Amino acid sequence: MHRRRRTAFLLSAALVTAAPLLTACGSDAHPGAAAVVGDDRITVSQLENRVNEVRTAQRAATKGEAQYEQAIAKSGGLARDTLHGMVLDRVLHRAAQDADVTVTRKEIQQARAGLEEQAGGAKAFEVTWLQRYGVPPERIDDNLRVQIEAQKLAARLGADTSQPAFWKSLSEASKKLGVDLNPRYGTWDVEKSSRVDAKLPWLREVTQAESRQPA
Template identity: 40%
Template sequence: MHRRTALSVSAALLVAAPLLSACSGEPRPGTAAVVGGERITTSALQAQVNDVRAAQNRSGQAAAELIASTPHLERQRLDAILQSRIIDKMADTAGLTATQKDIEDERKTYADENGGNAQFEALLLQKGAMAPGQVDRFLRDRVLLTELTAKYGAGKLEEPARAAVKALHIEVNPRYGAWDAKEIKLGNGETPWITQRTRPEQPPAGA
């Protein structure tokens, strides 16, 4: 019951500026985003993207389909990173933690429900564009969301999520889209002051 609630809330969440911008007004080189005054570097983001692409390429006949289904992988992975930081902030404010045992227990539960650990990781790669090395972070988020739901109540995480977003002062390099504080997600970065001559890209689905 709690897991279903946590997963639905996570989908809904899918829930410093001086560091991001140089004097010229252009994004500071090497910065994908700034969260809580901490830089998320483009190299760190690219490392995650490379891990996913490597995992997709190991998928045999399904590789081409998996790659084709994630044309905006950089934005998708950055959004996942931002969502995790928001969840961390919410948990910290609420005094909640996720131990390694909690994460291991969560993995076992998901693995048992999905035909084993290999099948579970393959499902996350297919549905969430997550490499095996990124699964523990996913599981940590699930544990924390379950604890947050138990504390605040089902369907009542929006307010603490917005408080976390406000405290973190999220700024995103326009190369990766635009942070939508209202929707609590990374959007497609439309610029209304520029005439839109082509149909804008659709934002990727959340992880």
């Protein structure tokens, strides 16, 4: 994945690609897990709950079935994107800890207040964040924490989030944590700190068969 695109994903929680599949049973090494990041186990159920939060928010923010279907179409691959974000958040947090970077509640509140003012109010801001970045209202503060953490980490390294020094710190954190994804959701590229689709013939066949089933 291009470095600029990965930066955009990290700082905006933007959505990428691939069909969402939530029926995974877990890898042989970690049954029921979508991913294992260090001592933290992200279950398929937790991932599914996160995806449902987005879908529920999209339903509430749209008028009629047609608009809702359009919102879904624009956020295809939500499960894999969401897992990517959940893993990357943990990797970033580890890198920030290693660099003695912290984010305060006050910093999050100040950032949110400024963004709400720019958007024309709290509600408008929530809708914008959902439509643009796929972040539901209840996860906005978490998302802002990640963005601030990334910016402060980059500043500590004397770089910005597009430069090699920043991504090297994430790569080192990935190695320390030992990220392990369920093959259904791809693999984790330690050097790029990014999820990549697994190239497994049996997985492609299952994916295609399930994608043809009615919702």
